[in-house]
Amino acid sequence: MSTVLPPKNPENDPRIKAVFDDIRTTRKTDFINNIWRYLAFDADLLERTWAEVKAVMATPSALDPQTKEMLYLAVSIINNCAYCVHSHTAGAKAKGMTQAQHAELLKIVALASKTNQLAVALQVPTDPEFLLEE
Amino acid sequence: MSTVLPPKNPENDPRIKAVFDDIRTTRKTDFINNIWRYLAFDADLLERTWAEVKAVMATPSALDPQTKEMLYLAVSIINNCAYCVHSHTAGAKAKGMTQAQHAELLKIVALASKTNQLAVALQVPTDPEFLLEE
Amino acid sequence: MSTVLPPKNPENDPRIKAVFDDIRTTRKTDFINNIWRYLAFDADLLERTWAEVKAVMATPSALDPQTKEMLYLAVSIINNCAYCVHSHTAGAKAKGMTQAQHAELLKIVALASKTNQLAVALQVPTDPEFLLEE
Amino acid sequence: MSTVLPPKNPENDPRIKAVFDDIRTTRKTDFINNIWRYLAFDADLLERTWAEVKAVMATPSALDPQTKEMLYLAVSIINNCAYCVHSHTAGAKAKGMTQAQHAELLKIVALASKTNQLAVALQVPTDPEFLLEE
Amino acid sequence: MSTVLPPKNPENDPRIKAVFDDIRTTRKTDFINNIWRYLAFDADLLERTWAEVKAVMATPSALDPQTKEMLYLAVSIINNCAYCVHSHTAGAKAKGMTQAQHAELLKIVALASKTNQLAVALQVPTDPEFLLEE
Amino acid sequence: MSTVLPPKNPENDPRIKAVFDDIRTTRKTDFINNIWRYLAFDADLLERTWAEVKAVMATPSALDPQTKEMLYLAVSIINNCAYCVHSHTAGAKAKGMTQAQHAELLKIVALASKTNQLAVALQVPTDPEFLLEE
Structure with a gap:
């Protein structure tokens, strides 16, 4: 249904693992929703998108x-x-x-x-x- | 610049005057902004639009x-x-x-x-x- | 204000003149509105766009x-x-x-x-x- | 698939029943399509939306x-x-x-x-x- | 799922067959994707849309x-x-x-x-x- | 015409000056176009937006x-x-x-x-x- 395939074992890539770990820590949950799993097809895109979501949405403001x-x-x-x-x-x-x-x-x-x-x-x-x- | 001409003396029409009066009372101001002056080209459209704006935006909720x-x-x-x-x-x-x-x-x-x-x-x-x- | 400059003497180009003539004949008016004057920066784009407008909008259907x-x-x-x-x-x-x-x-x-x-x-x-x- | 659950027995609520009855009468059919069943999660939203659809679409004009x-x-x-x-x-x-x-x-x-x-x-x-x- | 039914035997209509043949020849493949099968509900719409796609996308430029x-x-x-x-x-x-x-x-x-x-x-x-x- | 006023002397703010300097250096021009002058109403928004534009658009890729x-x-x-x-x-x-x-x-x-x-x-x-x- 999607236009890219998400990596099968995304956390084998240390850059992806670091983002997923930060999502879990920041949100205090083990649940990584699909947008992150699909963005992981490109580690740079994943890192930048999460960094912005974290800064805008998960920081007191x-x-x-x-x-x-x-x-x-x-x-x-x-x-x-x-x-x-x-x-x-x-x-x-x-x-x-x-x-x-x-x-x-x-x-x-x-x-x-x-x-x-x-x-x-x-x-x-x-x-x-x-x-x-x- | 607009696609309809707003009525020149809109408050000569009692239906339009009633809406404009209610806008002034509800908003506690004499300022009637342009959207209302242009919607006044059709009294029914003006009445219905203002009724909805008042109900949704100007009523405690x-x-x-x-x-x-x-x-x-x-x-x-x-x-x-x-x-x-x-x-x-x-x-x-x-x-x-x-x-x-x-x-x-x-x-x-x-x-x-x-x-x-x-x-x-x-x-x-x-x-x-x-x-x-x- | 526009992103292309319309040709100054568009009807010097016979392809553009043919389109403008057809617009005038089809619409029974001398008025060529701006969209056609600006599309004339590329004769092919002008011809194709007018052909489609004529077929869809100016043909009994x-x-x-x-x-x-x-x-x-x-x-x-x-x-x-x-x-x-x-x-x-x-x-x-x-x-x-x-x-x-x-x-x-x-x-x-x-x-x-x-x-x-x-x-x-x-x-x-x-x-x-x-x-x-x- | 939806973001709200439609009420299971919507017509137990007399406000919803009144709207559904009016839809059936106005449209001369027993079929209540899903948009109304889902809007029924909020009776006020249902009433206002139907009133507008009826006035604009189901009234001679x-x-x-x-x-x-x-x-x-x-x-x-x-x-x-x-x-x-x-x-x-x-x-x-x-x-x-x-x-x-x-x-x-x-x-x-x-x-x-x-x-x-x-x-x-x-x-x-x-x-x-x-x-x-x- | 669609709002029109595609013709069951589209190539029985010679106008549709001509378009499908041209798609196959132009693209060097037997695959006719769904947009063409559904646009075939109206031969004129199919012909015009394919002609434009071919001119813009499948012609050296x-x-x-x-x-x-x-x-x-x-x-x-x-x-x-x-x-x-x-x-x-x-x-x-x-x-x-x-x-x-x-x-x-x-x-x-x-x-x-x-x-x-x-x-x-x-x-x-x-x-x-x-x-x-x- | 705009919904915020751009700062009158934006480069008095060292954060804004640093961004404007980097725009000039990166683009090899003295011209700072309006989007940057208006985004400068909030230094953080300016910095983040420019950083992304620079990374995506002004970096070999x-x-x-x-x-x-x-x-x-x-x-x-x-x-x-x-x-x-x-x-x-x-x-x-x-x-x-x-x-x-x-x-x-x-x-x-x-x-x-x-x-x-x-x-x-x-x-x-x-x-x-x-x-x-x-």
Whole structure:
């Protein structure tokens, strides 16, 4: 079903093993989900992608982990990535998203898509009030 | 620049005036931004769109107003609606989004788009662990 | 503003002149809109694109001209092509689209985008009833 | 396969039963397709979505039902919603779309996507002739 | 799974047979992949689509075949067409794309998507240096 | 026009100055284009983005620089980023893309978008021949 074959024994490669170990340590779980197993077809791509995910998503920052996962999920829905919609719905729930919050996220995503298309269809000019003053 | 002309004296139409009044009351401001002025070319479309925006975005709910605006902004970026990116960046700031949080939202949007495309390119199969049990 | 410069005297090139003449004859107007002037930077691209537009849009067929322009407009909105939204809003009006029909097209485009995103977000499985029997 | 579980006995909830009853009455069929069964995970989302679909798609208006379904289908194709492509291909056929019209819709969708991308790639400026005069 | 049924004995129709024969001759293989079998539900659509694919992709030109297939693959990833991602990954490999080049294509697609979204989110103005002088 | 204000004297910040210096050295030019001036509103975002662009685009690798820029441009067109279409058209030309190659890139992008939409509209099943054997 995939366009590359994931390595059969990925952790024989010390670069891949180091990334997988860091995923396990950072996430406090033994579960390595498929995106990492498939990215492992190229060690450099795997290392760089994980480094960025770890820095942005798994490091304390100006937004709380649940909000970050919900933003990731909203983007994944609009980009229409089925794998990502599954993994980040699970991720947002794991960070505390309730069913009511999930439903509300869906309402916002749906409403935003609707008004986005209306603004594009009408070619509405930007209000001067929204522009920044230098 | 737009594909419809907004009505010149929109509030002469009582249906439009009622919506504009409700926008002013709900948002506690005299500012009616352009999307509403252009949607006013069709009173039904204006009424329905505002009713939904009010219900989803301006009613206390399971998510706080800043998070809701940030989700709306993330969707607007991916849908590539310039008007909406401007209005919802302003909206999120008005609800409290700091510059650091803005930068972080951008990092998440950019990272999610990147991994979304990688998962699509690789056609990664969904892990059974992400599927719900009935 | 554009990424190629349109030829200054495009009709000096007989291949371009032949296309422009055919556009004028087919559409019964002297107006050659910009997309053709810019595509003229490559005569082959111009010829092939016009041949396809003529065959699909300017030849009597199973759908009436107004419906065809409205479908073209709907696609252009979702693909977010500002030039095309302008030209095909004008085109649909020229083929008879009323203001009420324009408003209705916008409602459908907005609603479809909304339910499209909901179905993606929920990963709704296709009903067996929708599948074709061989 | 989905990201939420549909309620097992949805019609035990009177709000959901009322929507399902209205779908059956409006469409004159006992078939409730999956999008409604999954949206039923949140009664408010179900009610609001159905109310809008009924108002826009199942109420006599300025466009005929077949044209409306074909516009919905065109948007669903570009938004790349597999579920929606299936359900609205079936819907358009049920409203009278012939195989020849289906093929023509596909030609328009494909051609529009092509010229949309060309106009974006060339950054073609909008002709003054397309702009509305105030 | 599809929205049209492919003809059962497509080559009984001489127009379809002519296209299939030309595909086999042009590609030097007996394999007719599914997109052609399904497009055969409308002979005109099949003929026109193949004629364009042959002219653009199977005719010696200013770009080498591998680069052309890689560009096709990059577009297919962003347009999120699963069928096309599979067929053009196979196509690019058949034209010589190595695993290292595949990984690099993925890095570029992912990086471009990331910076595309950042530029949209920031609404960065185009540098005058990028504009063409007339 | 933008949603953040670029710093007025960006190189007063040593982190920003280091990135700008590296851009100038790497590209052998004094020109710092706007995307970097606007990303400089957040030093971390600037540093990370440049590091990735430098690693992927400005380091000798399995693909030649012109092919890499053309892939970047193709993605930017489909993602519909006007800024990026301008900057990467310029970039590809600077790396050697001729006008004939530019026209051909456009033909491929347009054709791929067309067949992508047809495959989505038809929901064509993936041929077993395209699947990898384990």
